[in-house]
Amino acid sequence: MIQKYFPLDKNYILEKAQLDQQEELITYLIQFSKEFYLSQYNPLGIVDGTIKSIQSHETQYTDRLEEFYRNLxxxxxxKFGQNQLEFLFDGDDHYTKYVQDWAGTFKKWLVxxxxxxxxxxxVLELTVFYPEGKKAELAENRMKTFINQHFELKIYKYRGIVRKLA
Known part of the structure; x- marks a missing residue:
């Protein structure tokens, strides 16, 4: 993968921090989504086939959500990247700060x-119910469309991210 930032750009450190947390945060995304679904859509705890599937699901793979994570x-x-490092007065290095900032923002966005x-x-289709073929592609496209609509951006494979014009 070719990176197109300036040398000594803060975004190199930020991207490394994000990629290093990928597996952990995708697993968090899956667990949080399952718990959120159960609390919001099944508050009485009635157990049927769908609920059994969600409760018994063990996260063993995260590959179906990697594209969503990387787009996010x-x-x-x-939105928050700059090419200049800021001064840190608390003794932490920039990598540690970006790990904390990204994880906090990711979890806040997830809510x-x-x-x-x-x-x-x-999320449930891509993880718990893990469809094959067209359904999986539709769910993956739904995730990408969700990002585009939520942030009012358009993500292009080769052109990058562009703000939507009103």
Whole structure:
């Protein structure tokens, strides 16, 4: 993968921090989505086939959500990234600060994402119900469309991220 930042750009450190947390945060995303679904859509705890599937699901793979995670990380760099390192007076290095900032923002965003039924449905389809073929592609596309609509951006494979014009 070719990186197109300036040398000594803060975004190199930020991107490394995001990629190093990928597995951990995707696993968190899956667990949080399942718990959120159970608490919001099954508050009485009635157990049927769907609920049994969600409760018995063990997260063993995260590959179906990697593209979503990387797109979300890119949006974060686009919105909050700068090319100049800031002065840190608390003794932490920049990598540690970016790990904490990204994880905190990711978890905060996740709460608002889960309020949207389409997001929850797509996460559960890609993980718990793990469809094959067209359904998986539709869920992956739904995740990308969700990012585009939520942040009012358009993500292009080769052109990068562009703000939507009103």
């Amino acid at each position: 990380a890119a949006v974060y760099r686009f 608002s994402f889960c309020m949207k039924p389409n997001f929850l449905r797509a």
